[in-house]
Amino acid sequence: MANTPQRVEHQMTDKGYVPVYTTAVVEQPWASYTPTDHATWATLFARQQALLPNRASQTFLDNLSHMDMRADGIPKFDDLNPVLRRTTGWELVGVEGLLPELTFFDHLANRRFPVTWWIRKPEQLDYLSEPDLFHDLFGHVPLLMEPVFADYMQAYGQGGVRAHARGADALAQLTRLYWYTVEFGLIREPAGLRIYGSGIVSSKGESIHCLESSAPNRIGFDLRRIMQTRYRIDTYQKTYFVIDGYQQLMDATSVDFAPIYDELAANQSFPAGEVQASDNVFNRGTGEGWLDDGDV
Numbered sequence: 601m602a603n604t605p606q607r608v609e610h611q612m613t614d615k616g617y618v619p620v621y622t623t624a625v626v627e628q629p630w631a632s633y634t635p636t637d638h639a640t641w642a643t644l645f646a647r648q649q650a651l652l653p654n655r656a657s658q659t660f661l662d663n664l665s666h667m668d669m670r671a672d673g674i675p676k677f678d679d680l681n682p683v684l685r686r687t688t689g690w691e692l693v694g695v696e697g698l699l700p701e702l703t704f705f706d707h708l709a710n711r712r713f714p715v716t717w718w719i720r721k722p723e724q725l726d727y728l729s730e731p732d733l734f735h736d737l738f739g740h741v742p743l744l745m746e747p748v749f750a751d752y753m754q755a756y757g758q759g760g761v762r763a764h765a766r767g768a769d770a771l772a773q774l775t776r777l778y779w780y781t782v783e784f785g786l787i788r789e790p791a792g793l794r795i796y797g798s799g800i801v802s803s804k805g806e807s808i809h810c811l812e813s814s815a816p817n818r819i820g821f822d823l824r825r826i827m828q829t830r831y832r833i834d835t836y837q838k839t840y841f842v843i844d845g846y847q848q849l850m851d852a853t854s855v856d857f858a859p860i861y862d863e864l865a866a867n868q869s870f871p872a873g874e875v876q877a878s879d880n881v882f883n884r885g886t887g888e889g890w891l892d893d894g895d896v
């Protein structure tokens with residue numbers, strides 16, 4: 601069994617110089633994980649578990665405990681899949697890393713969530729430029745147990761297949777929706793603002809920053825606004841968008857985006873940190889520590 605990810609090449613994209621992996625679904629090479637790999641998982645898991653109560657969405661926390669995801673070592677996809685299939689009909693498939701967009705959308709449209717099988721090195725606990733197993737599994741999978749969010753992810757995949765056929769502008773707009781919801785979304789719950797974005801719940805630093813720092817904007821969810829907003833891939837986000845509930849995501853995504861793409865085609869995109877007059881602003885960021893360039 602291979603124990604190193606099969607990178608095919610690197611490619612320059614709008615997100616920078618990124619590795620390209622084989623697109624095939626692979627068996628999780630569980631026996632090849634080293635004691636260090638398991639210890640990395642356990643360290644990251646314990647760190648986030650201590651940090652996330654009163655910060656992460658209660659739905660995320662409840663599902664994390666219902667899934668019985670192992671804390672002491674890397675879980676087996678085969679142990680998690682029966683629970684996931686029974687709850688929302690999703691299943692995890694192992695992959696080597698980031699997938700081409702259409703392959704990724706096709707998985708989601710069929711309720712398969714691709715999970716990178718390899719885990720970061722101990723010296724990368726705090727930052728990694730591409731998704732690894734901890735991000736994909738700990739960050740994404742608990743919310744796939746939430747029925748409405750699970751439907752949203754499938755609808756997003758179906759929308760992705762349509763956007764891909766339309767071209768680069770539609771894809772860029774749709775990708776911003778994923779970024780600002782699935783990866784970096786906040787939700788308003790009865791107890792206050794909470795995190796549901798996987799990019800945040802899998803990051804110690806951003807779990808604190810997104811809620812407690814005065815630097816970023818926190819703005820109410822607005823589909824068109826998000827689709828026009830550039831984002832950061834190398835720093836904390838300058839703006840977080842806040843939903844009122846998971847149904848809001850599903851409602852916004854259950855329509856065909858074609859007329860919206862037409863409507864937005866002539867519009868400029870917004871810088872990641874700029875507040876617009878029409879925004880429902882929960883917090884106007886101070887902008888402290890922001891870099892001026894680098895929005896994608």
Ligand SMILES: [Fe+2]
Pocket residue numbers: 731735736739740783798799
């Ligand atoms: Fe992710």
